Ligand SMILES: CC(=O)CC(=O)SCCNC(=O)CCNC(=O)[C@H](O)C(C)(C)COP(=O)(O)OP(=O)(O)OC[C@H]1O[C@@H](n2cnc3c(N)ncnc32)[C@H](O)[C@@H]1OP(=O)(O)O
């Protein structure tokens with residue numbers, strides 16, 4: 001299938017990053033969010049990041065303008081009928097995602113592919129909320145989207161081969177590297193990453209070391225670009241908790257139990273960078 005127009009649903013940190021790379025790569029992009037304020041924030045962030053690329057001499061000013069002219073904000077989900085591909089990037093919650101996919105299924109043209117940027121939830125279950133499970137697929141970008149090379153592509157039980165091939169081709173057009181993964185909780189990325197982050201939170205909870213010391217050990221000792229607690233703040237502590245809950249429930253194994261300290265921070269609304277406070281505080 002020839003993808004020309006992409007609708008990104010959810011203008012948070014992931015959705016705005018995905019919209020940015022799609023517009024830069026030459027696609028017509030519609031960026032949708034239920035919250036108009038979030039949409040303004042997402043659009044402003046894209047403009048800021050592209051302007052910075054121009055300032056650094058990494059992008060021509062006319063390429064930035066052309067990318068921005070291909071990017072349109074949307075507050076009407078019915079715009080999905082214009083899209084060849086919809087990429088969903090709303091909150092990591094199965095009820096929200098299945099409701100949204102059922103709505104998108106009713107609006108989008110029959111040939112439109114519905115992709116989810118979920119970081120852990122079963123693609124097969126999201127697909128079952130639609131009448132086109134063969135056209136539903138996981139397209140898992142990494143944060144920050146403009147920088148990170150990987151897109152984990154997840155095949156649901158019913159995902160058709162031609163749909164996989166289309167998404168693989170789109171991923172390469174975005175300048176990213178696709179890696180194929182089957183549909184199990186957390187896929188590969190978060191099955192491996194998130195238990196490490198959760199363990200770092202346990203180490204803090206048990207008083208093994210300070211947050212700074214835990215981060216320093218992993219940065220200097222293991223060459224990680226960010227320590228695990230800084231990375232958790234960067235991802236969003238709500239998202240980290242939802243991923244751990246998906247692993248815990250999906251495998252039924254207590255080795256994935258979320259740390260009580262993580263739950264406490266999320267209950268307090270300390271979600272990390274996006275709310276100005278998590279393990280660290282931010283301006
Ligand atoms: C939870 C999931 O489901 C899956 C996930 O995404 S897990 C999270 C995966 N991501 C990671 O692990 C990120 C780990 N951190 C890093 O790789 C690095 O710290 C980092 C790339 C974020 C920043 O790198 P750095 O070298 O410390 O900083 P800096 O030199 O300022 O930035 C490097 C580049 O990234 C860009 N950048 C940094 N943060 C950015 C952001 N939030 N958005 C967009 N671009 C960003 C900078 O503009 C800079 O670009 P240029 O090279 O074009 O100038």
Ligand SMILES: NC(=O)C1=CN([C@@H]2O[C@H](COP(=O)(O)OP(=O)(O)OC[C@H]3O[C@@H](n4cnc5c(N)ncnc54)[C@H](OP(=O)(O)O)[C@@H]3O)[C@@H](O)[C@H]2O)C=CC1
Nearest residue numbers: 010011012013014034035038089090091092118119143235
């Ligand atoms: N953070 C990360 O590092 C990564 C996250 N992901 C996944 O990407 C998805 C989004 O995460 P992220 O961008 O970090 O989260 P954010 O909280 O930054 O953004 C989520 C956005 O979705 C909006 N939203 C919520 N419900 C709906 C809805 N029903 N319809 C439309 N928009 C809605 C939210 O609006 P409002 O704020 O008004 O509720 C918010 O703007 C999640 O599935 C997450 O697991 C994947 C890879 C990495």
